Amino acid sequence: MTLEYPDDLKYLDSHEYVRLEGEIATIGISAFAVDQLGDIVFLELPEIGDAMVKGESFGTVESxxxxxxxxxxxxxxxxxxxxxxxxAPEQLAEDPYGEGWLLKVRLHDLDVEETLSADEYRQLVEGE
Known part of the structure; x- marks a missing residue:
């Protein structure tokens, strides 16, 4: 199976992605992460209004x-x-970059410099 890594996204080496649209960020997990996890059975996400801090945990995905x-x-x-x-967290596998997004976040800081491009992320995961 060939996994896709859309070029319009930025990735973390921990396998989350972010799609930036102005001051709104859509966050999810990559197809690679979904594939590695296998059957996803539970997803824990923060509540609306919760603060997100770069690099810190905001929830869990359980397989x-x-x-x-x-x-x-x-x-x-x-x-x-x-x-x-x-x-229905098992649906993440069907469309991780479309319907399978996890959160939308209003950004306080537009800096996403510590993220990887699609090519950099592809090299990271395909080299594992």
Whole structure:
């Protein structure tokens, strides 16, 4: 199976992605992370209004194999949670970059310099 890494996203080496649209960031986990986790059974996300701190955990994703912390690529405030993914986390595997987003965050700081481009992320995960 060939995994995709859309060029319009920025990635963390911990496998989260961020899509920037003005001062709104959409955050999710990469197809690679979904593939490595296997069957995802539970998703814990922050509440609307919660603060996001770059590099800090904002929730967990649990599969039959492991529980992994989710790390924030941005500084901001949660403005939307993807309730469909919370209720049916197994659907993350179907469309991690589209319907499978996790959070929308209003940015307090537009700096995402510590993120990786799609090519850099592809090299990281395909070299593992």
């Amino acid at each position: 039959v194999k492991a529980v992994e912390d989710l790390k924030s690529p941005v500084v901001g405030t949660v403005i939307e949670r993807n309730l469909a993914m919370i209720e």
